[in-house]
Amino acid sequence: MxxxxxxxxxxxxxxxxxxxxxxxxxxxxxxxxxxxxxxxxxxxxxxxxxxxxxxxxxxESPYAYLMTRRIERAMALLQRGDLSVTEVCFAVGCSSLGTFSTRFTELVGVPPSVYRARADRATAGMPPCLAKQVIRPIRNREAPTPEDA
CATH class of the missing domain: 1.10.10 (Arc Repressor Mutant, subunit A)
Structure with a gap:
């Protein structure tokens, strides 16, 4: 035995x-x-x-894990502000802007274009180590909806 x-x-x-x-x-x-x-x-x-x-x-599934990694990287690229949402979508390995935007919204709570517009304000003056925690996407569709916020 x-x-x-x-x-x-x-x-x-x-x-x-x-x-x-x-x-x-x-x-x-x-x-x-x-x-x-x-x-x-x-x-x-x-x-x-x-x-x-x-x-x-x-x-989570391998696909969900992959999409979370892609969204985390997309968030960083959108914060930089030098790429369009479409460019960011393809830079992180997504082949469909619609799927990217839907998954981004599910994980982050706002569409990528809104996130890009708000990104600078959200972490202004914050040390990078804290900013990373603040902007980390939430997995498993836990992001608050606009009605919850």
Missing amino acids: AAVTKELGSSHLRDLARLRRVRDRIDREYDRPLDVEALARSVNMSGGHLSRQFKRAYG
Whole structure:
């Protein structure tokens, strides 16, 4: 029985290491076309198994994690103010302006154009380490709606 438990434990650790490699790849390559099947192949898992295990380990699907990373980067680019919303959309790896705007609004609570207009005021005079926490997107559609604010 101990041998079975030990093998299950080492198998679990191997799966966690593979999930971490997927997460790290998403963090590095968020601006490239990534899909669950390609991510799964890179760690010798099926797409379904990767999705289930990733969600169990990190609380969201690989696609949701990827979109959150893209939105975080988009927020930084929009704050700079030198790129249009469309340019930011494509710079972070999104191929559809509509999908980008919808997901941005879900995570941040306002459309990208409104965020860009408000960004300078929101963190004016704030140290960058605090500004990063203030502007971090909220995951899992938790952003307050205009009626809630």
